[in-house]
Structures are given as C-alpha cells and as structure tokens.
Amino acid sequence: MVKLGLDVGEKRIGAAISDASETVAFPLLTIERNVDELEEIRKIVETHRANEVVVGLPLSLQGKNTIQTEKVREFAERLKKSLQVPVKLWDERLTTKQVQRFLKELPLSKKSEKPLRDKLSACLILQSYLDYLRKSK
Numbered sequence: 001m002v003k004l005g006l007d008v009g010e011k012r013i014g015a016a017i018s019d020a021s022e023t024v025a026f027p028l029l030t031i032e033r034n035v036d037e038l039e040e041i042r043k044i045v046e047t048h049r050a051n052e053v054v055v056g057l058p059l060s061l062q063g064k065n066t067i068q069t070e071k072v073r074e075f076a077e078r079l080k081k082s083l084q085v086p087v088k089l090w091d092e093r094l095t096t097k098q099v100q101r102f103l104k105e106l107p108l109s110k111k112s113e114k115p116l117r118d119k120l121s122a123c124l125i126l127q128s129y130l131d132y133l134r135k136s137k
Helices: 037-048 067-082 095-104 110-135
Strands: 002-008 012-018 025-032 050-057 087-091
Touching: 002 025, 002 037, 002 067, 002 110, 012 037, 012 110, 025 037, 025 110, 037 050, 037 067, 050 067, 050 110, 067 087, 087 110, 095 110
Parallel strands: 002 050, 050 087
Antiparallel strands: 002 012, 012 025
C-alpha cells in the first residue's frame, strides 16, 4: 500500500507518494489549480493504488487557523467526497520554509523552482506523517 501526500496552494498542488512499505516519501508531480484537480488526484490515487491521502494543513506558527487553513479544510472535504480512500489533514508548519532553504542552494530559475517547491513540500508533509506512523507502532 502507498500513501499520497498533498501540499495545497492557491495556484498549484504538490503531490508526493510513499514507497510500498510506507517508509519513504518521494516527490511525484505538481497539479495546476486551473484544471479539475479533484479528478487529477483521483487518477493518481487509482494509478498508484494509494490507500490514504494526507493533506498538509497550513496552521499559523501558534497553531491557529488562518484564511488558507480554512480553504484547505474545504478542499479536503471536497476531496473526501470524491475519493474512496481516507483523507487526513496533517500539520505542515514550516515545511515551506524548509524547502525554500534547501532550494536556495540550487541553481534554479524562479520559474522552475515553483513546481519543484510544491512537490518537495508535499514530500516533507508525507514524510512527517510516515515517520509519525512508524514511531506510534
């Protein structure tokens, strides 16, 4: 079984997938928000036979809801209705900052950096969730 991780932004959704043992997360792709993103995610779930979708929840540093938090919650609710697998929200605080620090070290243009940033953020979200599951066993 594999898990799908998502970093939901205003313009793009980064996606990451776990290995079959649910130990390691890998960046997968970036979905533009100007398409039917729910259908695109459904196809990814089916293609990779994902048994769960983990959506990053952007809380403030103090753990409070923001405008983006509510948008992501609404998106996750729509996603739950369109999929046959569980959808879980997962705290994503500081993942974007971690990815930005990492990407700063690479010789990338801003245009090529954005899609990479989104799928790497999804990868960190998913890896954090996988690590939590492994520790809680």
